[in-house]
Amino acid sequence: MLKNLIEINLDHLIGxxxxxxxxxxxxxxxxxxxxxxxxxxxxxxxxxxxxKGLSLETLRVRLxxxxxxxxxxxxxxxxLLVENEIKDLFGIAVTGLALDYEGRFLLSExxxxxxxRRPEGTAGPETGSxxxxx
Amino acid sequence: xxxxxxxxxxxxxxxPATRPYPYQKRAPIAGNRGxxxxxxxxxxxxxxxxxxxxxRALAVTRKPNTWTLDPYRCILCGYCVEVCPKHxxxxxxxxxxxx
Amino acid sequence: MAKITVIPFGPQHPVLPEPIQLRLExxxxxxxxxxxxxxxxxxxxxxxxxxxxxxQTVYLVERVCGICSFIHSVAYCQGIEEMMGVxxxxxxxxxxxxxxxxxxxxxxxxxLGLLADSFGFExxxxxxxxxREAVLDLQESTAGSRVILGVCCVGGVRRDIDEAGRDxxxxxxxxxxxxLHRIVKPILKDYSVQHRTVGVGxxxxxxxxxxxxxxxxxxxxxxxxxxxxxxxxxxxxxDFQPVVETAGDCYARMLVRFREMSQSxxxxxxxxxxxxxxPISVPVKxxxxxxxxxxxxxxxxxxxxxxxxxxxxxxxRMRIRTPTFANIPALLAMLPGCELANVPVITLSIDxxxxxxxx
Numbered sequence: 001m002l003k004n005l006i007e008i009n010l011d012h013l014i015g016x017x018x019x020x021x022x023x024x025x026x027x028x029x030x031x032x033x034x035x036x037x038x039x040x041x042x043x044x045x046x047x048x049x050x051x052k053g054l055s056l057e058t059l060r061v062r063l064x065x066x067x068x069x070x071x072x073x074x075x076x077x078x079x080l081l082v083e084n085e086i087k088d089l090f091g092i093a094v095t096g097l098a099l100d101y102e103g104r105f106l107l108s109e110x111x112x113x114x115x116x117r118r119p120e121g122t123a124g125p126e127t128g129s130x131x132x133x134x
Numbered sequence: 135x136x137x138x139x140x141x142x143x144x145x146x147x148x149x150p151a152t153r154p155y156p157y158q159k160r161a162p163i164a165g166n167r168g169x170x171x172x173x174x175x176x177x178x179x180x181x182x183x184x185x186x187x188x189x190r191a192l193a194v195t196r197k198p199n200t201w202t203l204d205p206y207r208c209i210l211c212g213y214c215v216e217v218c219p220k221h222x223x224x225x226x227x228x229x230x231x232x233x
Numbered sequence: 234m235a236k237i238t239v240i241p242f243g244p245q246h247p248v249l250p251e252p253i254q255l256r257l258e259x260x261x262x263x264x265x266x267x268x269x270x271x272x273x274x275x276x277x278x279x280x281x282x283x284x285x286x287x288x289q290t291v292y293l294v295e296r297v298c299g300i301c302s303f304i305h306s307v308a309y310c311q312g313i314e315e316m317m318g319v320x321x322x323x324x325x326x327x328x329x330x331x332x333x334x335x336x337x338x339x340x341x342x343x344x345l346g347l348l349a350d351s352f353g354f355e356x357x358x359x360x361x362x363x364x365r366e367a368v369l370d371l372q373e374s375t376a377g378s379r380v381i382l383g384v385c386c387v388g389g390v391r392r393d394i395d396e397a398g399r400d401x402x403x404x405x406x407x408x409x410x411x412x413l414h415r416i417v418k419p420i421l422k423d424y425s426v427q428h429r430t431v432g433v434g435x436x437x438x439x440x441x442x443x444x445x446x447x448x449x450x451x452x453x454x455x456x457x458x459x460x461x462x463x464x465x466x467x468x469x470x471x472d473f474q475p476v477v478e479t480a481g482d483c484y485a486r487m488l489v490r491f492r493e494m495s496q497s498x499x500x501x502x503x504x505x506x507x508x509x510x511x512p513i514s515v516p517v518k519x520x521x522x523x524x525x526x527x528x529x530x531x532x533x534x535x536x537x538x539x540x541x542x543x544x545x546x547x548x549x550r551m552r553i554r555t556p557t558f559a560n561i562p563a564l565l566a567m568l569p570g571c572e573l574a575n576v577p578v579i580t581l582s583i584d585x586x587x588x589x590x591x592x
Contacts, residue, residue, distance in 0.1 A: 002524055027445045029554035031539045049526065049537065054463050056526055078445035078562040082554075099268065106272040106591060116280060163370065165392075167377040188289035211292045211383045212391070225377075 002047075004057040010067070016059055017048065017072045025050035025057070027076040032086045034118045040064050044092060048072070063092065073098040081105075089116040162227040167210045169226060170203060176222035177201060183214035183223060235260045240573075244273050248351045248577040251587035255580070259573060267568040269561055275591040279551055286546040287313060287521055288387060295381050297553065298589040300343060301531040303336045303376075305553075306385040311465060312527030312540045313387050319517055325389035326467040327508040331402075332376060332384065333466065334497040334504070338409070339368045339380075340532035341490045341497075344584050348487065349420065351577045352429045357419055364412040371405045374398065389514025399505060406498050413494060421491065430483040434567040434579035437481060446563035447556050448534020449489045450583050454481035460530035471503050483582040490584075520546050531556055533584045555589035 008016050028049040035043050042065035050057050063069055071094050073080035083094045084105040091114035107113070153160065162168060179199045184192035191207035192214060194200070215223045238259045244252030252273035258265045278297055282290055294309045295302040307329050314321060342365040349357040369379040375398045376382040384391050394402070420426055436446075441454040451458060452475060459475035461468045476492045478485040521542030528537050534556025541550040560583045567579050 002526060026442060028535075029537055029552075029559075031550075031552045033541060033550040033552075047539070049539075054458065054460070056528065058526075076445065077443070078559065081558065081561060104272070106275045108272060108275075111275075115277060163374045165374040165377050167383070186289070188285060188292045209292060209296075209381075209383075210378070212377075213289070213292070216391075 002058055004055070005060055006058070007060045007062075010061055010063060010069075013048075013059070013061055014070055014072065014075070017075050020050050020057075020059075021075050023052070025052045027078050028056065030079065030082045030086065032090055032092070032116075034090065034116065035062075036118045042066075044090060046086075068093045068095050070094075071096040071098070088114075090114060091117060162229070164227060166227040167212055167225045168228045169205070170208060170210070170214070171224050171226050172201060172203075173222040173224075174201070176220050178220055180219065182217050182219065186213050186217045188213060237265070242267075242576055242580075244270075246577070248347070248581060249585070249587075250347060251585065253585060253587045253590075255568070255576070257568070257573070257576065262573050264568050264571050264573065264576065267565055269565065271587070271591055273591070274588050278592045279553065282548045282551045284547070287542070287548055288517075290548065290551070291386060292383065294551075294553075295383065295385075297592055298555070298586055299380055300340045300586060301336060301533065301536075301589070302380060303332050303382045303385060304529055304531045305536065306382075307333060307466065308527050308529035308536055308538045309540070309551075310385050310387050311529065312525050312538050313521055313542075315527065316521045316523050316525045316540065316542055317387075317517065317519060319388055319515060321389050322511045322513065322515060323467070323509050324393075324511040325513045327504050328390045328394065328513065329385065330467045330471065330504045331394070331501055331508075332372070332382060332390075334501045335368055335372055336382075337497045337532045338494055339365055339372070340584075341494050342368065344490065344532075344581075345420070345487075348578070348581050351581045352426070354420075354426065357416065360412075360416060364409060364416075367405045367408055367412075371401060374401060386514060388517040389512070391514065393513050402501065402505065406501060410495075410498055413491075417491070421488070427484065429575075429578060430487060430582075431480075433483045433575050434571060434582055435480075435482045436563060436567050438479075440566050441481065441563055444562040444566055445559050446534075447559045448531070448584075449486055449493070450534065450560050450563055452476060453478045453485035453489045455479040460528055460535050463528075465529060467504065467507075470507060471500055473500070483578055486582045520544055521548065533557055533586060533589075534559060553592055555586070555592070557583070557586045557590045560585075561590070 028051050031047040033045045035045050044063045046061045046063055048059040069092055071083050073083065077098060080098050083097060084101045086092055087094045088103055088106045179194055179196055181194040184194045188211060189207045189209045191204045193202045212225055215225060240257050240259060241254055242257050243249055243254040254270040256268045256270065278293060281293055285293055291306050291309060295306045297305050342361050346358040346361040372382060373379045375394050376384040376392060436454055438455045441451055442456055455477060457475050457477045461473050462475060476489050476496060478489050522544045524541040526537060526539050528535055536556055537554040539552040540548060543549045564580065564583050568576065571579060
């Protein structure tokens with residue numbers, strides 16, 4: 001139900017983002033969700049949101065677990081904060097960051113590592129299994 | 135230069151703008167969600183309020199019939215008041231006294 | 234020979250309302266570069282959607298930030314309503330506008346007080362916060378609580394404003410207008426205040442856009458973008474125009490927020506006149522399914538909510554991008570070249586809300 005959604009391959013990511021920059025889009029944010037085992041045996045759903053004239057456009061990339069994500073901070077400097085956050089919370093290896101916090105952006109010394117990842121072996125969110133405990 | 139003379143005169147002759155709390159307390163504002171109150175005679179111990187509470191501040195057991203509120207966890211949202219089928223819960227405007 | 238020093242600004246600083254650390258590299262007294270360090274108030278709120286169902290999450294989302302809390306819940310409820318195809322009744326939309334604008338008023342007044350305190354003008358800080366008390370009392374009697382209102386729900390609002398509430402709103406707005414009129418001269422036309430803010434923290438329009446700044450920071454540099462122009466809630470019926478300045482320095486940002494306060498008073502008056510009579514909420518059945526992006530204008534800028542449901546009562550993912558998160562790269566562009574004594578003023582002029590940034 002997201003309007004203006006385009007699905008692209010990981011290899012075309014930097015090119016598509018550069019095209020958005022040349023066309024005058026403002027960078028909004030990057031959203032990452034863990035799809036669990038349901039897709040490709042484990043993948044992340046990464047959405048890049050851009051805005052022009054108050055209308056939102058999104059690029060969708062599916063990243064298989066264990067792959068590296070190229071950073072877009074060379075195109076949009078503002079993206080480095082979000083990419084560091086994704087690196088901390090999901091444990092995704094992001095390469096080419098303009099400023100790298102190496103896992104210490106949001107999480108402190110004693111915090112759980114990669115807290116937003118679904119535990120191994122559980123079904124992904126598509127089958128609707130809620131977590132337990134608080 | 136004499137602008138302030140009027141100001142000084144006014145400050146000396148007027149009453150203070152503050153209230154001598156705790157000798158004089160402010161009347162509680164009517165719409166305020168102050169603290170949670172239950173009417174125990176009406177409660178049927180269904181446990182719906184404790185299931186819906188977002189802060190897990192309520193605990194209800196069946197045998198024996200108990201209804202416990204942890205006032206420090208309660209966020210005074212009023213969700214329990216809305217879902218109670220017997221309407222035995224309500225929010226009273228004064229700030230709760232937990233001494 | 235210039236000496237390079239590195240000093241940590243924050244996380245505890247008298248001027249900062251919330252902890253953020255900026256590692257400033259200084260050459261004598263001029264800032265060369267700044268690197269932010271966050272993570273002091275990270276609470277992991279986005280993960281709690283796994284344990285709370287989508288109706289309880291309204292209360293969770295309100296507590297992301299203490300200053301813009303109602304508008305967070307409006308953004309969330311709008312997203313869920315659009316995902317589930319729920320139509321909010323007209324009176325509820327106007328009520329949401331009224332409470333959003335009172336929230337904007339109280340947030341800008343709080344910010345104005347903090348900015349005055351940052352360059353030592355404590356008298357104005359106290360006067361502005363006293364004016365803010367009237368707004369908080371208004372929120373307490375109409376919505377139930379001074380800051381975290383708890384009055385928005387999926388499907389509408391939980392309370393209505395009766396005749397007594399309308400009279401109180403009118404009286405509060407009149408008094409607030411008089412107070413604002415009285416503080417214009419000491420804050421906007423004062424020589425010392427202008428000396429500390431005009432030309433300080435200047436940023437060009439192109440750089441502001443490139444760094445993705447939103448809200449009053451972008452509008453003060455000439456970018457006329459305000460999410461309220463899209464007409465969510467009842468803004469499409471209230472003839473709304475964004476407030477824009479062009480200078481891009483701290484004084485322009487102050488001017489934008491000041492004029493937005495007067496604009497909020499006007500919007501509340503218009504909303505009260507044009508508010509129709511209708512029910513204030515509709516019952517909601519079922520569970521959310523699908524994904525949606527909901528964007529709303531907070532006092533600090535554009536907040537983006539990404540919600541993904543999967544047919545169960547817990548949401549699969551909730552992602553919040555708050556405006557201060559988008560304004561921090563712009564702050565890093567404003568700091569190089571300024572004096573050390575101006576760093577607090579510049580940091581406060583983007584209106585940082587770090588608990589929003591880190592959720």
